[in-house]
Amino acid sequence: MSQDTLTQAAATPTTVAVQPAEIVREYGPFPGADRVGGVTHDGRQVWAATGPRLLAFDPAGGEPTRTLELPADAGTAFDGKHLYQIAESRIDKIDPATGQVVASIPAPGKGGDSGLTWAEGSLWVGQYRDRKIHQIDPATGAIRRTIESNRFVTGVTWVDGDMWHGTWEGDESELRRIDPQNGAVLERLEMPPGTAVSGLESDGADLFYCGGGGSGKVRAVRRPKRVVA
Secondary structure, three states: OOOEEEOOOOOOOOOOEEEEOOEEEEEOOOOOOOOEOOEEEOOOOEEEEOEOOEEEEOOOOOOEEEEEOOOEOOOEEEOOOOEEEEEOOEEEEEEOOOOEEEEEEEOOOOOOEEEEEEEOOEEEEEEOOOOEEEEEOOOOOOEEEEEEOOOOOOOEEEEOOEEEEEEEEOOEEEEEEEOOOOOOEEEEEEOOOOOOOOEEEEOOOOEEEEEOEOOOOEEEEEOOOOOOO
16 A cells, blocks of 8 residues: 655744643543653543553542553543553554453554544654554554654644644643644644643544653543634
C-alpha cells in the first residue's frame, strides 16, 4: 500500500493562537500506579495505561472502577466496542467486558510508539521521537498516511473533525490543534512548566484528558471554543 506523506512546514506560523491550558481537574495518583501513559474515554469512564495494567476511573468522582492486568506501555484508544492498547512493539485489541486480547497488530514504530486514538475507521498512532502521526489500518497495521510534526508527539485525538496532539519536550508540554491534511499547527494550549502530557483523549465534548507521565496523574483540560477569524 502506498504511503501518502503529508509534511508540516518547519516553522510554526506566527499567527497560531496560543493560550494557557485551563486545567479543570486532576485525578490520581492511583494506588499501585506510579505513571500514566495513554488515556481514552469510552463514553462513561476514562481508561489510563499505567504500565503493567489498564485502569478505569469515573471522571465524576475520580474513583477507580476497573483494572485489566494487561501490558499498557503507551497509547490507548476505544472504537465504540473494543479498547486498543500499545504494548511494546504491538497494538492489542481488547474486549473490555472480559479483558481478553482478541487480536494484535504490529505497531508502526516497533516500540517507538506513543499516542493512540480511533477516528474515521482508522487507528492514529503517535511516534514520539520520530515526530510523526501515522494513520493505520486497524486490522493489519498497514500505514495509510503520515503527518509530520516539528515537536515530539505524545497523545493524539480527534473531536468535532479537529485533530489534536500532545507534545512533551524537556520541561515543556502543550496541546496542538493541527490541520490533518498538511500538519500545519492551528492552535496551541500551553501546559504549566513541568506538567507533562503523555497521553491525550477528548471526551467528545468540552474536555481533554491528559496522561501525566511520571506524576501518575490524569488531568482534565478544557477544550477552547473554536475562534473563527
